[in-house]
Amino acid sequence: MTALHALTTSLGRLSGGRGTVAADAGTLRVRADETVTVSFTVNGRPASVDVAPRVTLADALRDHLGLTGTHLGCEHGVCGMCTVLVDGDAARACLLLACQVEGADIMTIEGLGKADDLHPLQESFGRHHALQCGFCTPGMLMSAYDLLDHEPGVTAEELPVKMSGVLCRCTGYRNIIDAVAEVAQANPETVPPPRNCSTATLLPRTSVGGRRSIRPDNEADARPSAVEIRMPQTEPTTAIEVDDDVTARVDAVWDVMEDTERLARCLPGAELMADFGNDRYKGRIRVSLGPVKLAFVGDIHVIERDPQTHTIRALAQAEDAGGGSVQADVLFNVEPRGEGSVIHARAGLHMTGRIAQFGRSLASDVSRDMFKQFTRALDATARGEAPTLVEPPSAIAIAAQLATSRLRAIRRRVRRAIRQRLKREE
Amino acid sequence: MKAAPFAYVRPTRLGDVVAELVRADEDGGGKVIAGGQSLVPVLAMRLGRPSTLVDITDVDELKQVDLIDGSLRVGAAVRQRRVERDFRGVVPLLSQALPWVGHREIRSRGTVCGSLAHADPAAEMPAVASCLGATLEVTGPGGARRIAAEKFFSGAMTTCLGPTEVVTAVRIPLPRQGDGFGFAELARRHGDFAVAGVAVRVRTRGGTVEEAAVTAFGVSDRPRYRDLRDELQGAVERAGVDAIGIARELGDAVTAMADQIVTTAGDSHGSSQYRRRVLRALATRELVHAYQSSLEPPR
Numbered sequence: 001m002t003a004l005h006a007l008t009t010s011l012g013r014l015s016g017g018r019g020t021v022a023a024d025a026g027t028l029r030v031r032a033d034e035t036v037t038v039s040f041t042v043n044g045r046p047a048s049v050d051v052a053p054r055v056t057l058a059d060a061l062r063d064h065l066g067l068t069g070t071h072l073g074c075e076h077g078v079c080g081m082c083t084v085l086v087d088g089d090a091a092r093a094c095l096l097l098a099c100q101v102e103g104a105d106i107m108t109i110e111g112l113g114k115a116d117d118l119h120p121l122q123e124s125f126g127r128h129h130a131l132q133c134g135f136c137t138p139g140m141l142m143s144a145y146d147l148l149d150h151e152p153g154v155t156a157e158e159l160p161v162k163m164s165g166v167l168c169r170c171t172g173y174r175n176i177i178d179a180v181a182e183v184a185q186a187n188p189e190t191v192p193p194p195r196n197c198s199t200a201t202l203l204p205r206t207s208v209g210g211r212r213s214i215r216p217d218n219e220a221d222a223r224p225s226a227v228e229i230r231m232p233q234t235e236p237t238t239a240i241e242v243d244d245d246v247t248a249r250v251d252a253v254w255d256v257m258e259d260t261e262r263l264a265r266c267l268p269g270a271e272l273m274a275d276f277g278n279d280r281y282k283g284r285i286r287v288s289l290g291p292v293k294l295a296f297v298g299d300i301h302v303i304e305r306d307p308q309t310h311t312i313r314a315l316a317q318a319e320d321a322g323g324g325s326v327q328a329d330v331l332f333n334v335e336p337r338g339e340g341s342v343i344h345a346r347a348g349l350h351m352t353g354r355i356a357q358f359g360r361s362l363a364s365d366v367s368r369d370m371f372k373q374f375t376r377a378l379d380a381t382a383r384g385e386a387p388t389l390v391e392p393p394s395a396i397a398i399a400a401q402l403a404t405s406r407l408r409a410i411r412r413r414v415r416r417a418i419r420q421r422l423k424r425e426e
Numbered sequence: 427m428k429a430a431p432f433a434y435v436r437p438t439r440l441g442d443v444v445a446e447l448v449r450a451d452e453d454g455g456g457k458v459i460a461g462g463q464s465l466v467p468v469l470a471m472r473l474g475r476p477s478t479l480v481d482i483t484d485v486d487e488l489k490q491v492d493l494i495d496g497s498l499r500v501g502a503a504v505r506q507r508r509v510e511r512d513f514r515g516v517v518p519l520l521s522q523a524l525p526w527v528g529h530r531e532i533r534s535r536g537t538v539c540g541s542l543a544h545a546d547p548a549a550e551m552p553a554v555a556s557c558l559g560a561t562l563e564v565t566g567p568g569g570a571r572r573i574a575a576e577k578f579f580s581g582a583m584t585t586c587l588g589p590t591e592v593v594t595a596v597r598i599p600l601p602r603q604g605d606g607f608g609f610a611e612l613a614r615r616h617g618d619f620a621v622a623g624v625a626v627r628v629r630t631r632g633g634t635v636e637e638a639a640v641t642a643f644g645v646s647d648r649p650r651y652r653d654l655r656d657e658l659q660g661a662v663e664r665a666g667v668d669a670i671g672i673a674r675e676l677g678d679a680v681t682a683m684a685d686q687i688v689t690t691a692g693d694s695h696g697s698s699q700y701r702r703r704v705l706r707a708l709a710t711r712e713l714v715h716a717y718q719s720s721l722e723p724p725r
Contacts, residue, residue, distance in 0.1 A: 026438035027446070028484075032431035032477070053434030053479065054469070075427030076467035080531060089507060089534035094427075095466045096535065097459075099434055100481060143531060150511075164616040165529030 030099065040104045042067065043111030044198030044234070045352045051098045058082040058093035061108060069109035069138050073167075080166030083139040083146075084108050090146030090165070109138035112145060113195040120192050121145060121183050130179035132170035139166040144180045148191035156181040198234035229301050229315045231327055236348035242371040246379035247340040253382045254310045254334060260302070266377035268370060273297070279305070285318070287366070294320050310334045325352050343375045429469035436481040440565060440594065443482055447590040448567055450478035458482055458592050460503050463528065463536035464544040480592075488594060497561075497597035506533035506541070506551075517598050519558060519625060522609040523550040529617045539593045542578070545585045547690070548619040548644040550611070552579055556649040557625040557641035560598045566591035579648040604630050606720025608712025611644070612704050614695060620644035621696050622688075622704040628658065628716035635659040635717070640709055642687055645701050650687040654679060658713060669718065673710050680710045 030036045030053050039048040042065060049064040058075075061067045061084070073079035075094045082093040085107040113119035121141055124130070131137045143166045147154060154162055159177045168176060183191070246253065256262050264272040264283060274282040279302040287294045298318025305312055311333040319325045327350040334343050349367060380386070435446045443458075450456025454477030459465055461483075468474045482488055488503040491513060498517050500509060510524040510533060520538075527533055527541065527550050541551035542562060554560075555575035562573045567590055575596075580586050587593065601607075611623030622644045629637040638658040642650045657679035658672075665671030684702040692698045 026484075027442055028434075028436040030434045032433045036434075052431065054429040054431055056466070059428075076470045077463065077532065078467075080529070083531055086534065090531045091534040092463075092531050094470070095463055095532075097434070097462065097466070097479075099436075100459075100462070100483065146530065161616045162530070165531040 028099075036099050038098055038102050040101050040106055042106045043108060043194075043196060047352070049098060053097060053099050055098045056094050057084070057086075057096040057098050057101055057106070060098035061093060061106070064098075067108050067110050071135055071138055073135070073139075078167070079136075079139075080143060081136055081139040083142040083166060085142060085146060088149070090143050107142075107194060107197060109141060111194050111197040112141060117195045119145075119195050120186070121148075121180070124179040124183045125176070128175045128179035128182065130172060130175040132172050136166055136168045136170075140168065140176055144183070145191060145194075147180070148184055148187065152184070152190050153188060154184050156184070159184075198232060227299050229299055229317050229327070231315060231329055232350050234350070236329075237351040238349050238367065240345070240347045240349065240368050240371060242343075242345045242368060242375065244343050244345075244372060244375035244379075245337060245340065246343055246375060246382070248379045248382035250310060250334050250336045250341045253341055253343065253378060254307070256378055256381045257310070257312055257332060257334065258305070258307075262381055263378070266374055266381055268373050268377070279303075283318075287370075294324070296320050296326060298326075326350065340379075343378060345371050345375065347371070427470045429466070430472055430475045432469070432476055433478040434481065435478060436484050438484050438486070440485055440487060440592075443480055443485060443592055444565060444567055444590065446478070446480045447592060450476075450480060451589050453477055455589065456480050458543070460537040460540045461505060461535040462540075463532045464540065464546065482592065490595075493600070494597070497599050499563075499595050499597045500538045501595050502537060502539040502593050504537055504539070506536045506538055509538055516600065517558070518601055518605075519554055519607040519609060519627060520598060522607060523554045523625060526550050526609075526611055526616075526620075526623075532617075539596050542575075542596060543585060543587060543593045545579050545581075545583050545648065546619075547582050547647050547649070548623075550609075550620075550623065550625075550643065553623065553625045553641045553643035553649040554609075555596060555598065556651045557627050557639050558599055559639075560596050562593055563595040563597065564591050565594050570594070576651060582647040602629070604636070604720055606630070606716040606718065606722070608714075608716035608719075610708040610712050612708065622701045622708060624705065624708045624712050626709070626712040626716040628713065628720045630717065630720040633662075633721065635662060638713060638717075640683070640713065642684075642705055642709065645684075645688040645690050645705055647689065652683050652687065654683065654713065658717060662717065667718075667721075669714050672714050672717065676710050676713060680706050680713070683709065 028036070032053065035050040035052050037048055037050050039046065041047065042061070047065055049060045051060055051064065058070055058072055061070050062072070070084055070093055071081040072094060073081035077092050077095040080092065083090050084093045086096065086101060087105050113122050121144055125137065125141065140163070143163060147162050151162070156177070159180055160173070163177065163180060256266070260281060261272055264270050267285065269286040270283060271285070272281055272283045276282070281300045282298070283300055284295065284297045296318035298316055300314055300316045302312060302314045311331065313331045315329055317325065317327040328347055330345070330347040332343065332345050334341050347367070437443050437446055447456050447458070456478040457465065457474070457476035457480070459479045459481050483503045485503065488501040490501045491504055491509065492499045498513065506524055506527055507530070509520065515521050524533065528536060538551055541549055542555055545552055552575070556579070560575045562575060562578050564571050564573055564587060566588055573586060578585050606628045608626035609624070611620040613620050620643060622642065625641045627637065627639045628635065635655055635658045638654040640652045640654055657676060661672045661675035665675045684705045688698060688702045688705060690698060690701060692700070
C-alpha cells in the first residue's frame with residue numbers, strides 16, 4: 001500500500017493555507033512565506049499546485065501531484081535522477097523552481113508508458129537488464145527519450161558521452177547504453193511517442209466548476225443547472241470491464257436501471273443530489289480508504305437508453321474537494337442468462353489530480369470492486385431486497401477486496417509465467 | 427538539500443528588474459535568476475541565502491538573439507541549448523564549447539549570460555567570451571553600460587557587476603576571414619568541472635599570424651587570456667606548416683605561459699603541476715589546430 005501512503009502524505013501537505021499574490025505592472029511577487037498557484041501541464045493533463053517560492057519542480061511533482069516516479073538523488077543537479085522533460089527538453093527537476101514553470105509542458109516517467117503499455121525504451125531496458133536497483137531508471141529513460149527525440153541518428157559510440165547526464169551507482173552503464181542503442185537503431189528517424197500522454201484538448205478547468213467552487217459537504221453549493229459534459233478525446237486513464245452473473249431476471253434489473261434514484265442507491269456511497277430533467281443529474285459519491293476520504297460531486301448525463309437491448313450509457317464528470325477530477329463514460333447492459341441474467345458494465349475513466357496518485361492499477365482495482373458491489377446491490381434491489389451496501393465502502397472491505405484481487409493478479413501472473421516456461425521447454 | 431525560504435519576483439520589464447534588485451538590496455540582498463542551473467545548487471546547499479530572487483525569464487527583450495554590428499548578441503534569458511541548436515556554427519568557438527557546458531539537461535535551462543555572471547573559474551562560457559573579446563551589456567540604476575569580458579571577471583565567482591546591476595546581453599564577435607579556432611578541456615567525466623581547459627582563436631592573413639588569443643580556464647581564479655602571436659608566428663616560421671613541427675617549436679612558449687597562469691592549488695584530482703602539464707598539452711594542440719583551420723578557405 002505504498003501508493004496509498006504517498007497519497008496520505010501528500011494530502012497532509014496539501015491542507016496548508018494558500019498565500020496571496022500581489023501583482024503590479026505584470027510583476028509576479030511572492031513573499032518567502034507565501035504560496036503561489038502555478039498551473040502547467042503534466043503528461044498532457046492540466047495540473048496546478050500551490051507552492052512556496054523555494055519548492056522545486058521535483059518536490060511539486062512528487063509531493064503535490066503524487067508523481068513519485070521522478071526520483072530525487074542529490075537534489076543539487078549532479079546525479080540526474082530527477083530528469084523530466086520541460087517543453088520538450090530534458091531538465092533536472094531539482095534545479096527548477098516550481099514557480100518558474102508556469103504554463104510549461106512537463107513530461108515525467110509516468111507519461112512515457114503504462115505498466116501494460118510500456119514505451120519501447122522501457123521494453124528495451126527490460127530486455128537488456130539495464131537496471132539493477134532501478135533508482136536511476138526514470139532519469140535514464142527521460143534522458144534517453146530526450147536524446148533520441150532531438151538526435152535520432154545518434155550512434156552507439158556517442159552514447160557514453162550523450163548519456164552522461166545521469167549517474168547509475170550500480171554501474172550498469174554498459175547495459176543501459178546497449179538498451180538505448182537498440183532503440184536508436186530500430187528508430188533511426190524519430191523516437192516513438194510517449195504512451196501515456198494526452199495530446200488532445202483537455203476539459204477546461206472551469207467547465208468542471210473549479211475546485212474552490214465545489215464543496216461536497218455543502219449542498220447549497222450545488223450548481224443550479226446541468227452542465228455540458230465533455231469527454232477528453234484521449235485514451236482513458238483506466239478502463240474497466242465487469243461481467244457479473246446475477247439471479248434477478250432481466251426485466252426486474254431493467255426496471256431498477258430505468259429508475260435513476262433506485263439505481264443510484266445501488267452504487268456504494270453514492271447519492272443523487274438534483275434531477276435537472278432530460279436525464280441530467282447531479283450527484284455525489286464518497287469513497288473511503290482507510291484515512292483517505294474522497295468525495296466527488298459532479299454531473300451525470302444519460303445519453304442513451306435502449307429498452308430493446310437493455311442498455312444505458314451515461315457520461316459523468318466529477319471533482320473531488322482536493323482537486324482531483326474524474327470523467328467517465330459508462331455503459332451498462334443486462335442480458336438474460338440461465339435462470340437469471342448477466343450484468344455487463346464497461347467504463348472508461350479519465351482521472352487527474354490526486355486520485356491519479358493511486359497508481360493506475362490500484363485505481364482500476366478500486367473501481368472494479370465498486371462495480372462488483374454495484375452489480376450485487378442492483379441484483380438485490382431487482383429482487384426486492386434492500387441493497388446491502390448503501391454506506392461508503394469501508395476501508396476494511398475495500399482493503400480486503402484489494403488484497404484478494406491483488407492476490408488473484410499475482411496468482412495469474414505466476415500461472416502465466418509457468419505456462420510460458422513450460423512452452424519454452426517444449 | 428532544501429533551499430532556505432526566499433521571496434520570488436518575476437517582472438516583465440527590464441526597468442522593473444532593476445527596481446526589484448534595488449528594493450531587494452535594501453531588504454537583505456537579491457539575486458538574479460534565469461536558468462538557475464548554478465544558483466539553485468548554491469541555494470539548495472544553503473551556501474547562499476539571498477532574501478529575494480528576481481526572475482528575468484519573463485522579460486521579452488532578454489529572450490532575443492540578434493546578429494548586430496558583426497556580433498551575435500545573446501539576451502540574458504536565452505538558454506544555452508537554444509544557441510547550441512539554432513545558432514550552430516554562427517560563432518564556431520561558441521558552438522565548440524557549448525557541448526562541454528554541464529550536460530544536455532543543464533543546457534536546456536542554463537543561459538549563456540548566466541554562466542558569464544556566475545563566473546565559475548572552471549566554466550567554459552567565460553573563457554569563450556574572453557578569448558573572442560566579447561562585450562557584456564549591463565543595466566543598473568545608473569543606466570546601461572558595456573563591459574569588455576576581459577575586465578568583467580574579477581575573481582572566482584566574482585565579477586565587476588554591482589549588486590543592483592543585471593547582465594542583459596552578451597555581444598560575441600562573429601568570425602572573420604582568416605580566423606581559426608580551437609577548444610579543448612579535460613575533466614574526469616564529461617560535464618564535470620574542468621581540470622584544465624583552453625579556448626584558442628588564431629587569425630592569419632596570407633599565412634602570417636596576426637593574432638593568437640589563448641584563454642585558459644579551470645587553472646586560476648578567472649579565465650586567463652594571453653596573446654601568443656609572436657610565439658606562434660615564430661614557430662610557424664621555423665617549422666613551416668608541419669603540425670608536429672609547430673607543436674615542438676611552441677613547446678617553450680606554452681610551458682612558460684602555463685607556469686605563469688596556473689595558480690589553482692592541487693586537489694585530489696590533480697596537483698598544480700599536473701594542471702600545468704594538461705594545459706600545456708591542450709594549448710599546444712589547439713593552437714596548432716586553430717592555426718591550421720585559419721588557413722582553410724571559409725566555407
